[in-house]
Amino acid sequence: MTSPPIGRIASFKGFLAVLSLLLAVTVWVVGLMDSLSRPSVAPALSLQQQEMALLAGPALPEPVRPLLVGADPAQVLLESLQEIPLDRLDDRQRLLLASLETDAEQQRRLLAAPLGGAGLNPLQRALAEDSDRTSLSAAERRLLEVAPADPLLRQVSCLALGGTAQECEQPAVARSTARRLLLAELLPLLALLLGVGLLLRHLWMLWRGDLPRWPRLQGLPLSLIDMVLLVAGGFVVLGEVLLPLVVSPLTSWITRDLRGPLSQAAAVLVGYSALALPPLLIIKQQLGGLDRREAPEGGWLQWRLQPVGQGLLQGGRAWLMVMPPVAFTGWLMGRLLGDQGGSNPLLELVLRSRDGWALALLATTAVLLAPLFEEMVFRGVLLPVLGRSIGRGWSVFLSALIFAVAHLSIGELPPLLVLGLGLGLLRLSSGRLFPCVVMHAFWNGATFLNLILLA
Known part of the structure; x- marks a missing residue:
């Protein structure tokens, strides 16, 4: 007796998921090992x-x-x-x-x-x-x-x-x-001090039981196989490996008449857009298969843009509060293991670029596209689905770990893990995706601004 069509589809999805997971793990292991040979931007910054x-x-x-x-x-x-x-x-x-x-x-x-x-x-x-x-x-x-x-x-x-x-x-x-040096030194210091104050206040309110209850996590009715296909198949295999090979001739054609820094910045923008396209198409297909009548208020991804002011405040406050633990983690790793290298190449491009248009393209990639895309994947879809299967706490940790590993840098993995934990906790506490995008944009924007001041 032949299997029913639904059974064949499920089997095919399972096969694709296993294959994608094996390929993604291979890509991640190779990428993490290669990051040890990539130079760190820290010596250049110093x-x-x-x-x-x-x-x-x-x-x-x-x-x-x-x-x-x-x-x-x-x-x-x-x-x-x-x-x-x-x-x-x-x-x-x-x-x-x-x-x-x-x-x-x-x-x-x-x-x-x-x-x-x-x-x-x-x-x-x-x-x-x-x-x-x-x-x-x-x-x-x-x-x-x-x-x-x-x-x-x-x-x-x-x-x-x-x-x-x-x-x-x-x-x-x-x-x-002197003006630039003062800003580069004092702005991060003031943000850290303010973040420590907000974090201590938050912990005090938590101890007293004065914090509001978290809203119910609205998980998408998708399976873990769907998440493997999204992250391993769409993000890694298609977005990081296959599509860049196809897009490479297009990138060369687009940048053929551009100067050095502008050419590199345009290549980064096109490359990141190509990386984001397959996961976004998969999300569109996955959401299209769901019954819209069953969607919770605010939609399946829980963007909930309104009220905008509250979302901006939540994201900004969370950014300040996550800065101290991320900075401490980076300092501790440096003390224990030294500089492991593997900085994001985009940091070096920003530090060395003197072209205004090139910096505008790099800022578009880092401060706008990256927060939108990464939050949609990791906190919009992955975390809620994991929450339905393994609980809130483990969903925050696992989504943050995948978020950190996906950046393919052993040296930056622990700080990125802490940042991912902060983003996950914000997603749970606010019940919204919009503040997570704001927090991520603040984080990337502050890093970008500091590099510009030191350039």
Whole structure:
């Protein structure tokens, strides 16, 4: 006797789910292992911050200068550059290190190799030709009146060639850099302090029993097999592996006439859109098979946009409250295991980009598309379905773990797990998906803004 059509369909779905799960686990394991060889953005951020400290020092008020830039920012930057192997120093870093270096022999060694002179200003070329100088020539003093492209190299090469602090200072640059450094340092600190206060208040109210009861979790009538097909099949196999191969020629055609940073940003936008398309189509198909008359108030995904103000407040407050535990987790992992690398390549693109249109495209991807898509998958569909099968607590943990693993970075996995837990708890406590998107957008937006300030 042949199986009924429904039985054959169920068997086929089960086979696809098992195959997708095996392929997804393979992709995730390989991706996580590869992340160990990917560079971390942390060293680049640290160097950027130290360079800003050296430039901003003269413009900072005396009382706060030691707190923001330390006692000797030049020495801190020198020591950081000395830790980089010589064969990994680019021309700029080599000139920077040579200008800060006090050991004459080491300075000559740094300047012995040919430099790419096309990118050097006259002061830097003079340093490369003759570093044993005690004063600036009249011609070089006149050159100082024209600001070159790299203010920090101008300053340190001027001092290295014998210029005085007054000759080499750049008041306008120092003031501008000081403002950016203050924002980059103080905004995260203020957010952390506010987050600690809100978190302590929340825990106090929880202990007193003053928090409102959580609304009933509205789970979609889908199976765990449907979730495997969505996450493993749609998100990983189709979105991360197969569709990028198809879209790659289209991406090359779209970006063929664009400049470097803009081309990379456009490729990121197109690539992320391609990644999101298969899971979104699967969600559309899965929701289309449900009886709309049985949908709860607010729809199956529980977007519940109204009231908008309350949703924004819930998302913003949750973002502040999750910052302290995420920051502590990242700090603890760094202390225990060191820098594991594997940073999201998008962070490096933002840090290095100087193109406004490129930054706009990267911001669209990170602050708009990523929160919308990821929250729809992980907190809109996956968490409620898991909640029906394994309970609220385990659904929050498992959805957060899958969310963290899907980013394919061992170094960032623990902080992302904590962030995912916060997003899951917000989904349960608010009964809405909209605040989760807001919280996620705040998180990505704050990271993006901090990179822009340090760039």
